[in-house]
Amino acid sequence: MKERGQLVLVAAVLVAVALAPVVLAYLQLGYHDDVRAASAVDDPTGDTVRVLDRAVTRESESVPGTYPWAERSAAVTAFREDLEPVRSRLQTAEIERGTVTExxxxxxxxxxxxxxxxxxxxxxxxxxCRTDRGVVVQDRVGRTHVLAVGVDVTTTTDQGETEVTVVLKGVGG
Incomplete structure (x- = not known):
């Protein structure tokens, strides 16, 4: 019986020694179970940029088949009009929570x-290529392709203001 108790004691010591580095790392580095959720609460700018990026990709797909290069200004106007509902929704989505996005x-x-x-x-x-009202377009075989869009995103919360300038690529970019 004494040997069995010693074996259990040795096993417990081994487990404690094995867990020591994990506990030290936990204490030194800190821990948050969902870092992305915490950062999204602190600064929603990243989410806004991701939604805009998907919208730019989606809306740029329809331009090449519709507009010849000679009508590139009309293509940019239509592209911006198609993007406007997403842009408007993002600007007003979080107002109730005290977040204003421009x-x-x-x-x-x-x-x-x-x-x-x-x-x-x-x-x-x-x-x-030409840049027209913040939209980069290119002549590809006589058709207008949206390559990229430059935007400024300003997010104001009760914790402060974040300003970023990004260029979002379209399907052709």
């Missing part, structure tokens, strides 16, 4: 993206 097109960010991502010269695969 989403504006950023032509400068779009132009910067165009200058670094649209090749020019004779060796390019597609036609020229």
């Amino acid at each position: 989403i504006e097109y950023n032509a400068t960010a779009a132009s910067t993206w165009q200058s670094t991502n649209c090749p020019s010269g004779s060796g390019r695969e597609f036609g020229p």
